[in-house]
Amino acid sequence: MGYAWAAGATVAATLVALGLDAYFHVVNVALVYLLAVVLVALRWPRGPVITVAVLNVAAFNYFFVPPRGTFHVDDPQYLLTFAMMLGVGLIVSGLTERVRARARAQAALEIEAETERIRSALLASISHDLRTPLAVITGAASTLAERGERLSAEERAALAQSVFHQARDVSELVTKVLQMTRLETGAIRLEQDWGSLPEIAGAVLRRLKPRLAEHLMMVDLPDELPLVRVDASLIEQVLGNLLENAARHTPPRTLIRLKAQNQGTHLVVAVEDFGPGLPEGDLERIFDKFRHRNAGGVGLGLAICRAIVLLHGGRIWAERLPGVGTAFRFSLPLETPPAMPAEALAGDVK
Amino acid sequence: MTHATILLVEDEPEIRQFLCSSLGAEGYRVVESPNGRRGTLDAGMHKPDLAIVDLGLPDFDGVEVIRRIREWSPMPILVLSARIQERSKIEALDAGADDYVTKPFGVGELLARVRVALRHAAQPPSGKELFLGDARINFERRQAERNGTPVHLTPTEFRLLACLAKHLGMVVTHRQLLTEVWGPTHAGDTHYLRVYLKQLREKFEADPVQPKHLLTETGVGYRLVADD
Numbered sequence: 251m252g253y254a255w256a257a258g259a260t261v262a263a264t265l266v267a268l269g270l271d272a273y274f275h276v277v278n279v280a281l282v283y284l285l286a287v288v289l290v291a292l293r294w295p296r297g298p299v300i301t302v303a304v305l306n307v308a309a310f311n312y313f314f315v316p317p318r319g320t321f322h323v324d325d326p327q328y329l330l331t332f333a334m335m336l337g338v339g340l341i342v343s344g345l346t347e348r349v350r351a352r353a354r355a356q357a358a359l360e361i362e363a364e365t366e367r368i369r370s371a372l373l374a375s376i377s378h379d380l381r382t383p384l385a386v387i388t389g390a391a392s393t394l395a396e397r398g399e400r401l402s403a404e405e406r407a408a409l410a411q412s413v414f415h416q417a418r419d420v421s422e423l424v425t426k427v428l429q430m431t432r433l434e435t436g437a438i439r440l441e442q443d444w445g446s447l448p449e450i451a452g453a454v455l456r457r458l459k460p461r462l463a464e465h466l467m468m469v470d471l472p473d474e475l476p477l478v479r480v481d482a483s484l485i486e487q488v489l490g491n492l493l494e495n496a497a498r499h500t501p502p503r504t505l506i507r508l509k510a511q512n513q514g515t516h517l518v519v520a521v522e523d524f525g526p527g528l529p530e531g532d533l534e535r536i537f538d539k540f541r542h543r544n545a546g547g548v549g550l551g552l553a554i555c556r557a558i559v560l561l562h563g564g565r566i567w568a569e570r571l572p573g574v575g576t577a578f579r580f581s582l583p584l585e586t587p588p589a590m591p592a593e594a595l596a597g598d599v600k
Numbered sequence: 601m602t603h604a605t606i607l608l609v610e611d612e613p614e615i616r617q618f619l620c621s622s623l624g625a626e627g628y629r630v631v632e633s634p635n636g637r638r639g640t641l642d643a644g645m646h647k648p649d650l651a652i653v654d655l656g657l658p659d660f661d662g663v664e665v666i667r668r669i670r671e672w673s674p675m676p677i678l679v680l681s682a683r684i685q686e687r688s689k690i691e692a693l694d695a696g697a698d699d700y701v702t703k704p705f706g707v708g709e710l711l712a713r714v715r716v717a718l719r720h721a722a723q724p725p726s727g728k729e730l731f732l733g734d735a736r737i738n739f740e741r742r743q744a745e746r747n748g749t750p751v752h753l754t755p756t757e758f759r760l761l762a763c764l765a766k767h768l769g770m771v772v773t774h775r776q777l778l779t780e781v782w783g784p785t786h787a788g789d790t791h792y793l794r795v796y797l798k799q800l801r802e803k804f805e806a807d808p809v810q811p812k813h814l815l816t817e818t819g820v821g822y823r824l825v826a827d828d
Contacts, residue, residue: 414706421704441686441819444791446798448809453816455809469809477791483686483819588791591756591782 252290252298259286260305264313276314280331283310287335291342299343303336310335372427375549379423383416390416426550429487433557438484440561444588445482447475447510447519454489455508461494464502470509478517478582484558485582488566491551492521492578499576500525516564516581524575533568555580604718605629607648609639609665610680611658619652622707623714636660640668643675650718652710653697654680655688663692670696676717678710690773690820699770700820716769730765731826732813735804737761744803751803756781760796764814764824773821797822 263286267279283306290302390409509520537556559566566580633639636657655662679700681689730737735746744751801808815823
């Protein structure tokens with residue numbers, strides 16, 4: 251490509267020079283060729299630059315240096331013109347190459363800095379969220395180990411409980427971090443199978459029962475929902491994260507509603523809460539890692555949800571509910587339902 | 601049954617230690633094995649009443665330990681698995697393990713599983729009758745009723761319920777259910793289960809979405825629990 255440009259530059263310079271020839275001295279005509287070399291050198295590496303310099307010298311020699319129409323040179327001073335043209339070309343080419351290299355290095359540095367920024371945000375965030383519970387665990391456990399006999403049975407039980415709860419939180423955080431890493435590095439392979447959303451929801455509600463105990467949970471699923479081809483364990487995590495999120499960000503006794511709707515090509519699942527609502531700001535960015543960081547969460551939950559839903563070919567989004575509250579919705583593509591066993595088809599059931 | 605012997609195959613000494621003290625406090629005698637080879641030998645030597653096998657053993661896979669024990673013994677086997685080992689957990693259950701507990705677990709959960717499994721081994725369900733809340737199912741006469749009203753069950757629904765009842769309180773994998781009820785050619789037809797479990801829940805659960813008896817073990821299978 252650069253060589254084609256080199257040839258083109260020589261042809262263009264020659265045409266311009268032939269036009270100027272009638273009015274200007276031949277030395278000034280040589281400057282047109284020099285300009286062509288500089289222009290090529292600004293854009294292309296050394297090879298094309300040498301090519302254009304040589305071609306220009308040949309063209310200049312042939313068309314303008316007496317005796318014209320030959321490659322023979324009468325006056326040795328034109329040799330200097332040739333040398334200058336080549337020299338200028340190489341210097342400009344060298345300079346631009348260096349500038350370009352520096353720009354590339356700069357860009358690489360910036361990417362590295364951005365990666366580093368994300369990594370340290372992750373580390374800061376995780377270490378903060380680990381440090382507090384670990385401090386509690388260390389404190390409570392050492393109290394039990396060293397001074398246990400001086401405490402009442404209730405005090406010992408309370409300390410043991412707090413070790414248990416904090417350790418469970420730490421373990422959940424570590425699981426989330428690992429999960430996010432596995433999702434980001436593509437280490438997770440979807441194990442898709444026919445699943446029932448009400449069934450997955452039932453399992454999540456049972457698992458989260460203690461955490462949702464202070465809220466008013468309302469399950470509003472239609473009787474006839476089509477089966478979906480999903481990795482049920484992952485979709486369970488999405489639902490779980492959304493429900494936990496709703497419970498964490500709304501005061502006790504707030505209504506949380508789980509809904510689903512068959513929209514023909516997609517199944518849309520929603521977790522709505524009637525809490526204080528999301529703060530002003532971009533509704534898309536709350537799915538970014540660490541954007542949503544507050545009480546008890548690193549802000550990984552929603553990022554994990556988004557990664558899982560995207561893997562399934564669906565979409566996840568948040569909406570401010572009119573009046574008050576927030577809805578998190580995600581869609582899952584519906585496929586042609588699978589063939590059912592004969593008994594079900596025969597209408598023997600129900 | 602309080603003096604039952606439990607074989608614990610687990611490589612982490614710290615985990616062995618807390619399991620030993622909690623199981624010991626319940627009156628169980630515990631035999632500890634730090635790896636798969638030792639565990640397989642101890643299973644033959646001590647003839648325990650139940651085995652708890654960790655899936656992440658250093659020498660060979662916990663699934664292999666289960667296979668070797670199953671070659672000669674029907675003793676109940678519980679699996680300890682990390683969340684990341686979803687696949688090997690199902691493999692272990694299909695290889696003959698009876699139930700699982702996911703790490704990290706509260707000891708109450710493990711003890712409950714141990715009790716169910718030991719009770720089950722000592723007194724296998726008769727397979728004749730099943731009580732689910734306000735419902736009664738008689739498998740011999742193929743009759744079911746709820747609050748005194750007869751409930752119609754199809755032959756397949758009876759077979760499915762009987763299969764779950766045979767493992768009352770314990771998890772049964774999709775593969776096990778499909779193979780037993782529909783035959784090995786349908787071992788991968790999970791959607792059959794989704795449809796039939798929905799029907800069974802509509803017949804026996806007060807709230808089919810939040811069942812108390814026919815529980816879902818997401819990604820693994822189902823568990824039938826008789827008492828609330």
